[in-house]
Amino acid sequence: MSYEELDPRKMLILKAIIDDYITSKEPVGSRTIAKKYQMGLSSATIRNEMADLEEMGYLSQPHTSAGRIPSEKGYRLYVDKLMTPGVTDLKPTEDELSEICGYMENKIHEMNNIVKAASEIVSRITHYTAIGMASSEKKHTVKALQIIPVDLKKVLVIVVLDNDVIKNQMVKTPDSLSAEELSKLSVICSNMLTGMQADSISLEMINEIVILSGINRDKILPIIDGVLDCIKQCDSAEIYTEGATNLLEHPEFNDVSKAKSLLELINNEEEMAKLLQGCDGAGAKGIVVKIGTENEMLEVSDCSVVTATYSLNGVNLGTIGVIGPTRMDYNKVISALEYVRRRMLPE
């Protein structure tokens, strides 16, 4: 799609309209633009330009005697070219930021939860809903592994991945194993599986573990099962949802049934994983904006989703997505996601 058709003045007017609509939440008329955004033109002229912009598909009218609202195409152009980029809009929230900073410092060293903490911050800054997904690339490897006796018939399996995600599982053992047997098994498993990827663990390796341990097969199979379960779990992404109720603040969700279906979607981790994964295309600075029906998911077809993927040295750390009405403050959202990147990555 090329935008050459648009002369600079039209762009300016379109930008003014969208800026205004984003803050006012009301269809904006020609008089408003002529007055508020001093551009030395009368409302009649603006009116003519608006008619042009509508014909080109950048604006639409709810009804004949109403002002104009941006179309998806309008938002698209706005996000791509028009928007005053970067910090500008974040400034008024500087106080919020500092309030939040301290909070983040506390959380940041619980490595497991960086993404959660970051999502919370984004949600708080933007007042939209933030979804965080810790990276779930299959290429993670086992970094540490331990089997701990808990009581006579129970054993705890712990796996730490190379991204410091921790998984554990309690396993009931059919027969009790001695502490020596267990610690031996723990060492063997650790030796065999450390450095392995979840999907590259073969049956042969499991067999080898059983043989090396020299323990009765039936006695330890449940435990090894638990270990594998743990490792597999790591492939299923962790999803953190923050500020879900923020949606209800926006007038486009005044309709309860609409709000309900969206909230239900947001509470559904699988769907959210899909939504965020669908947005992993690089995009400028790793940020992708999907507007309205650009999201293939039907329920969010009147929402926009802005996602940022965070990676360090080529390793994907996670993704944070912001969900809000198509009339969202793209500028603020993108600034927030950038802000979090700056705080997250130097570490």
Add this chain to the structure above:
Amino acid sequence: MSYEELDPRKMLILKAIIDDYITSKEPVGSRTIAKKYQMGLSSATIRNEMADLEEMGYLSQPHTSAGRIPSEKGYRLYVDKLMTPGVTDLKPTEDELSEICGYMENKIHEMNNIVKAASEIVSRITHYTAIGMASSEKKHTVKALQIIPVDLKKVLVIVVLDNDVIKNQMVKTPDSLSAEELSKLSVICSNMLTGMQADSISLEMINEIVILSGINRDKILPIIDGVLDCIKQCDSAEIYTEGATNLLEHPEFNDVSKAKSLLELINNEEEMAKLLQGCDGAGAKGIVVKIGTENEMLEVSDCSVVTATYSLNGVNLGTIGVIGPTRMDYNKVISALEYVRRRMLPE
């Protein structure tokens, strides 16, 4: 409060009114009662009785020409004496039950999550919001403890409590410790702290651990800190919220701002812990019903909260609470909580 003032017929009529209101969600008039609930009386007679019941405070009228709705006092009597107790209302959902049974079987052996699974079931059966709280009695003791090296500068601390709740924490170590030092420290900590209650760990004991280990104090203090953190964490209850969006199904929350404030409350774990703890009074079968303003929390003063505490051999396993409009199907909710008790406790 005594109910002697009410003759049997008044009770019957009150019960009919409340039954009807619970299902119809509409103020109920005298004609409805006379027709639907065959009791050989004309609407005029019912009308007289209703006027009496209103005077006594069991009913109220939204406006003069509307039917009656139950007052809190009315619900109270209904729950205490009138309600046809037990299974009755659960029958129609027998198919839901069996659908859910299989699901539960899968979850039940993840011991950590019994309460979560149970809450989910309750929420699904009742279509209200269920809040589960795993027991957080301070009297839990440490059952197993282990310190695992993860990489040069990181160590994972794991604590298992006697109720099989697992806590872990990643700790950054200022200086790297050798594997031998760590395993020694792990064994010492385990010996010293196993069987201890969270709040009975003294500074002397920590000192002793440091001395016994023979390692430089500064090197291991962060780790011991992590261990204590872990143990302390166990005192803060785990809260599981299931079916929060179900609230939006009920007409009393058609007002978005009302719904929002309630949803925010429900998402607030501390508040929910307070709410459930406030309801731990024994009550018949461990079930407590708080109607409207009987909840001291302002935001739920037009809701009812039904809580069930589950305990085995005197040990408190957890609490599940159901939140819904005062006009909730108490019968169904109580049945569901009882059902879950039956499935949970034999285990």
Add this chain to the structure above:
DNA sequence: TGTTAGCACTCAAACTAAAGGAGTGCTAAC
């Protein structure tokens, strides 16, 4: 004395009509 039929009365909700106003499109003049 308790029950019931009948009737006047009340009041929210649903519908209708009219007024108000924000905003447009078009035309004609600058």
Add this chain to the structure above:
DNA sequence: GTTAGCACTCCTTTAGTTTGAGTGCTAACA
């Protein structure tokens, strides 16, 4: 190319009207 002016549209608000479910009261009845 820009602008003032004006007729026109159509949503929103307000006020007035109708409808109907439900009540309270009274008088008659068993």
